[in-house]
Amino acid sequence: MKSDSDREKVDWHVIPWLALLYLLNFLDRGNVGNAKLYGLEADLGITDTQYLVALTVFFFPYALLEPATNVLLRRLKPSYFLSFMIVSWGIVMTLHGVMHDYGGLVTCRVLLGLFESGMYPGIVFYISSWYKRSELGSRVALFFTSATVAGAFSGLLATAIQNMHGIGGKPGWAWIFILEGLFTVIIGVFSLWVIQDFPETAKFLSDEERVFIVRRLQDDMKVSASGEKFNSKYIWQSLTDWKTWAASNDGPLFAFSLFTPTIINQLGYTATVANLLSVPVYVWACLVTVFIGFLGDRISHRAYINLCLFGTGLIGYIILIASRNAALSYFAVYLAASAWVAGNVEGAYKRSVTLGMAIGFGNLNGAVTSNVYRANDKPWYPLGHGIVLAYIAIGFICSALFLVGLKRENAAKERGERDEIIDGVVNELAHEKNGTYTTVEQARIDKGDAWSGFKYTY
Template sequence: MADSSLSDREKPYQDGIHAEHQEPGLITNSAPVKDEGQWDGPDADFSGVDRAVVLRKMDMRLIPVLALLYLLSFLDRGNIGNANIQGLSEDLGLTDTQYALCLTVFFFTYALFELPSNLLLKKLRPSVWLPSIMVAWGTCTICLGVTNNYAGLLSVRVFLGLAEAGLFPGVSYYLTMWYCSEELAIRQGLFFSAASMAGAFSGLLAFAIAKMDGVGGYEGWRWIFILEGLLTVIVACGAYFIMYDFPDTASFLTPQERAWASHRLKYQGSKRSGRMIAESEKFEWRFVKAAVMDWQVWLGTIMFIGIVCPLYSISLFLPTIINQLGYEAATAQLLTIPIYISAAIMCIGTSKLSDRAAKAGNSRWPYIFWPMIAILVGFIIALAASAHGGVPGVVYAGVFITTCGIYPAVPGNITWIANNLAGSYKRAAGMGFQIGIGNLSGAMASNFYRKRDKPKFILGHALNIGIVSLGIAAVMTLRWNYARINAQRDRDESDGADINDDEIAKMGDRAPTFRYTL
């Protein structure tokens, strides 16, 4: 009998350890346990599992928590933009260059530690790793509120980047350990839409917190950092107790449901070839090397830069851009809210359509391509309006369209690459590398909208137009190459029949049985 003193989250581990001592036919969590390995292997029978019920259980336990974590992450990362229009630079005596450098240094440590963090997430328990880094970045955010000079602000931003590095790539990869390829985009979209809600929430929250100017002898911008950082630490402490690790240890699933959830992920690559081959789960450094050297990861990174550079331009400078159109600081904060709410709706809707297309055997690339076209069009509108007198309403419309293109494109990009990287550790490394290198573009974006370019910010808009165009070219190149390789493999009549299953598993997406998602 299971030890009743165990917590709900520990019981699955205990069940697995003592499974061999259970009697055949014993009912555990409403699922009959017959023999060890009953639900193992390619021919396992899961006819008693209701897929919709299990997915609903997963969604309810995972997505709200992950979305909240990312909302707080994006809030703490970008609140320096809100703080700046409330007087941060003036109070600390920052020059334009110093402020830009404080934005920039965050991305160096952020990008550097994303790949290692993804590998650690796989090795360690997500329910420990993710809340721990959350406590770290929440503490850093609080420290931003009590810094008194440029050196202090710069130093804390370095450590903030280090602490936050593991969350976005970690959660993006974590979702692939729970959901199959055709279910992933909507979950990535729901998770990432928290970033757009953070944008809306940050404007509203900053507007309210700024009213505390003078409380405790602190300026309003200091309270933005202190209160938002404190909220992050409190939520992180709770996350230790409500996060789950992997499907095979999820206490909210029955033993059969846990086995089904693990089995379908293990053999999901077989759906494309009909040959039941389990995905490789053993760590080898060659998988990391294969990911870093993979052409599709590099093209995916260029595509990601074409999305993320505008993302950081908007998240860091949207309040400033609107403020320089002639609106007061408080009004500028509030005017960001409808933009971000609309972007969240677009993000979720587009992600759902992408999954629907994937389930029907259709392509995912249009759900990245068209949002990126929207980003491009939005910046062109903003640039044209700024160059011809800076008509506030038209510039606002331009950044509105751009933002509504950015947020659907990010989960689309992440999902597309995740679908096409086979092998658990190669996927972890590839996603970490792509997101890490891609996020270095945040360092570029931090310097696009300079004080001396206000109020038109023509340089910033023009640079983003160029980078988005490069990203669109990467989308088309990636799609063409995927189609070309799939056609080559379709022409290979042997379909890898002369290669054993173990080698096929190690080959991952390079295997002749693998077909790329277009």
């Protein structure tokens, strides 16, 4: 930005509303865990196994459609696409409050997964289209903080709303879905006017500001900032990029969000107290998220921070497995709550697909982790904690491999092993396999982050 005021202008127009949208996204996705504590299973006449199946079916449309929705987000206006999805899942959330049986629950969860599928990867991609790589961590942290706020807020909100039990002949858990769903619909309608599109078309920017933002992003090796025509090869570039597959390890998030109230409840606390005790867990996670986001941007070594956080998560779940003390297990949930692809993928469509694939595959793991906290394992849930521990260990290994891979690629580029042939000029290391181009600009646009001049950050 030309000045701090310019930076703040973009921040205020982009981040706060996205944070609100993701808060609702996370709240509506996970409030079934709060509703369960107020008689959801008994009123619907379902077993614990059926409840777990209903949680599972959410993840299949949610995960599998994320890459496609991210491409649509780029091709269509984010204001239209995101608003449509928000209103749609808000309607589905409201319908949760009028379901009467197992079939209704499963149908609602499938539809919720369908309409929520594009939100998280879409917002991360959208933010990456506005900011330099050195600014992404803090902005994504501020946006993602809304998920931890939602975790805390859901417990407080559920506790308050369930007092409406009996009004209109509906149980308290039904009102949790109805009120939260209606609020989401209202916010979705407002989003049509509030959400700004990409920098090259944003209405709140003057022509001078728009040109300046696009150019500073291009200087940060984001050639796609000025707009990019769709080409199916960008999808293939993403699917054949090892970074896409190495980054898919966020499965534990959903087990944590869906079952935190239940874990605390089964340690001996009542439903209301369990929901309230989940609040400080998420407040802690909120503080850690913001701190880590700003620290990552400041020191520019996100890989090592990531490894430390996965290590903290490992410690937390080891305690949960070993502990037979309620207070110690509650402390371990704090550690588990403490548990960098967008900046290392260039090309708007490739970045959209890569984020959708990486996040989507991780979300598909949620179909596994949503089934591992079985009622017959309470109150200590050794199987659930053990499987989540395994996922965290895999995440630690993938992060280490990601770091090593980026270092190796940067070193190869430094040695000239990735040099392209430009305008017939061949240096001793340039090779036809790296591509032949008329200009450097053509090479940058065609190859994205594989271009010899693109340097990965870690």
